[in-house]
Amino acid sequence: MSNNPRRVAVVLCGCGRGDGSEIHESSAVIINLSRAGAEISMFAPNMEQYHVIDHHAGTVDEGKARNMMIEAARIARGEIFPLNDLEPENFDAIIFPGGAGVGKNLCNFATNKEDFMVLPEIFGELGCELTIGNDTPQSGRWPLASTTKILENLGVVHVNKDVTEAHVDQNNKIVTTPAFMCGTAKYHEVFDGISELVKNVMELA
Structure with missing residues (x-):
């Protein structure tokens, strides 16, 4: 860098x-x-x-x-x-x-x-990897877990991550984190996950 x-x-x-x-x-x-x-x-x-x-x-x-x-x-x-x-x-x-x-x-x-x-103005990216959290509801922790199936039907590879984590798709240079897709997320946990996202974005940039 x-x-x-x-x-x-x-x-x-x-x-x-x-x-x-x-x-x-x-x-x-x-x-x-x-x-x-x-x-x-x-x-x-x-x-x-x-x-x-x-x-x-x-x-x-x-x-x-x-x-x-x-x-x-x-x-x-x-x-x-x-x-x-x-x-x-x-x-x-x-x-x-x-x-x-x-x-x-x-x-x-x-x-x-x-x-x-x-x-x-926004372009879709098929064949990428990303995370919106988890593909199972886990008693309400991931209320939108079914969305992962829709993404997979579009050719997206979903990677399970917790709210404080970020996933890096090195090939496509895309970084994602679940944030408030986690139904039980605390504010500081969302902040920590986004901190990971930004850190990885800056390393890729």
């Missing part, structure tokens, strides 16, 4: 676990990148998000609309750019923090698991 700061793009899609980027996961990514000395640029689609969630009630707030980039600016402290301005060749790495909004805004996986599509 050279002594030059690594340029890392962080792609957000709103602000909030139910309808945008998960705030704690996003903050953990940014904090760890900052600690590693990375030069961070944040991006989000400049368009309306799929819907608006009342995060206290856990219900859809009917009749309301919010812009993903404007909402994500809360996390980015105002310094955010439209996703269509992102030029991957100008960055050493790109990180996508999680949140249910990712499956609604950056793609339609949340509503169409069998035949989902992603935004044109």
Whole structure:
């Protein structure tokens, strides 16, 4: 690795676990990148998000609309750019923090698991390895374990990892960690897993 700061793009899609980027996961990514000395640029689609969630009630707030980039600016402290301005060749790495909004805004996986599509600005990668946690529910610890079967049908190799761990696909240079895909995860465990992810991303960059 050279002594030059690594340029890392962080792609957000709103602000909030139910309808945008998960705030704690996003903050953990940014904090760890900052600690590693990375030069961070944040991006989000400049368009309306799929819907608006009342995060206290856990219900859809009917009749309301919010812009993903404007909402994500809360996390980015105002310094955010439209996703269509992102030029991957100008960055050493790109990180996508999680949140249910990712499956609604950056793609339609949340509503169409069998035949989902992603935004044109984002490219799918088949044949890669990744982790979303574990492929068995383990009494509620991994409530979305069945998602691993959908990934495998797409040609993805799923690797079981705990919440504090990250998996590195050396061939495709993709690093993943379960984060809040773990139903019993504590905040510090998610932070530790994301720390592992960022550490490995910086080593690959």
